[in-house]
Amino acid sequence: MQRRVTGLTAAVAALSMTALLAGCGGDSGDDGDVTLKLVAADYGDSPANSSKKYWSELTKKFEDEHPGIKVEVTVHSWTDVDREVKEMVKDGNAPDLAQIGAYADYAAQDKLYSADDLLSIPTQADFLAPLSKAGEVDRVQYGMPFAASTRLLFFNEKLFKSAGIKPPESWTQLQAAAQKLKARGVKIPYALPLGPEEAQAETLQWLLSGGGGYTDNVGSYDIDSKQNVQTFQWLKNELVGKGLTGPTPPAELDRAEAFAAFTRGDVGMLNGHPTLMQMAAKKGLKYGMVPMPGVNGKGQSTMGVADWMMAFKQNGHRKEIGEFLNFVYSKENVLDFSREYDLLPVTASASQEMTDNKEDSAKLGQFLKELPTSQLYPVGKTSWAQVSVQIKKYIGKTVDKNGDPEAILGQIESKAAAEESAQ
The missing domain is CATH 3.40.190.10 (Periplasmic binding protein-like II)
Structure with missing residues (x-):
């Protein structure tokens, strides 16, 4: 039960909050902005369609709509990205977000926020069921599907x-x-x-x-x-x-x-x-x-395959991470990514949009049809x-x-x- 703060208690609370904020300048600028650090995999096969381009455009739109939150993205090849994140975590320098191939080890080590901690109910409910289930460890979702494909x-x-x-x-x-x-x-x-x-x-x-x-x-x-x-x-x-x-x-x-x-x-x-x-x-x-x-x-x-987004707790930016991820998983942004790289959308709303679109359906319709009943690797097992x-x-x-x-x-x-x- 939440208690009301009054009088001297309020003053002490205010001073404590001021001190706390003053001590959080490690990844915030002088203007109080929070900077989220994201490490992501590259889905492109040339500089023209590198994921750097996708994330640059996406983060610019986000920052324009969310003053006070900046997002720095580092993109690595699939050959390197999982190892890079593993080394960052080992060195005590975990990113706020990682978009890589596996999440279960980090969840088992209690290093990740759950999807419940971050996403709005509509956003989380929009994930396709087999992908959402595959992102669970002990029935709690830590891995958020980012890209999917079937065979x-x-x-x-x-x-x-x-x-x-x-x-x-x-x-x-x-x-x-x-x-x-x-x-x-x-x-x-x-x-x-x-x-x-x-x-x-x-x-x-x-x-x-x-x-x-x-x-x-x-x-x-x-x-x-x-x-x-x-x-x-x-x-x-x-x-x-x-x-x-x-x-x-x-x-x-x-x-x-x-x-x-x-x-x-x-x-x-x-x-x-x-x-x-x-x-x-x-x-x-x-x-x-x-x-x-x-x-x-x-x-x-x-068979279905998914790549994963995960959020590390180390830097404590739960609110800002949640705002960014709710933006990332909007139907428009999921569609933009899926169309750019000929991958399947991970949300029901974007999947339905692609199914209804003649051009999308002609290209990916058969894969889309298979995804809702697909079975993924047991990636929730460490x-x-x-x-x-x-x-x-x-x-x-x-x-x-x-x-x-x-x-x-x-x-x-x-x-x-x-x-x-x-x-």
């Missing part, structure tokens, strides 16, 4: 047409299509990138299409489930074993090379995200996209970073000639359980 099965229209193939809707049809492509001399009928770059993504897409996933219904690791084992036995025997994944062993094939091979016309089918559309368009490659086939038909859900390393290191071995999917998935599950219990 679809891309196919080379020219190769499919020449082989008389329709887009597959089941694993059996995918295998049959791959066999026809191979018979016509296609170098890589289906590209299966299980190399160390991003094996955890291709793996999750296949696990979901087989009715499994990384976790069970209560969020516990279930990597060696019956469904998951059956999925990788099928991949080993029915795709890789029949020579339908090209000359490079899946354990040695990275996503970047698979994408590049697709744009060269060497690949018949592969899982891809919106960035592949840009790459194919630049090469003049005609392609189609369909939902990932499931074991007996269309899969129940696809153990996930190490589990992901294990998947990247070992999952490709499941489809080797002498690979044992059940044993290898069991090995990864055991390591995951050990990491989880160590947290």
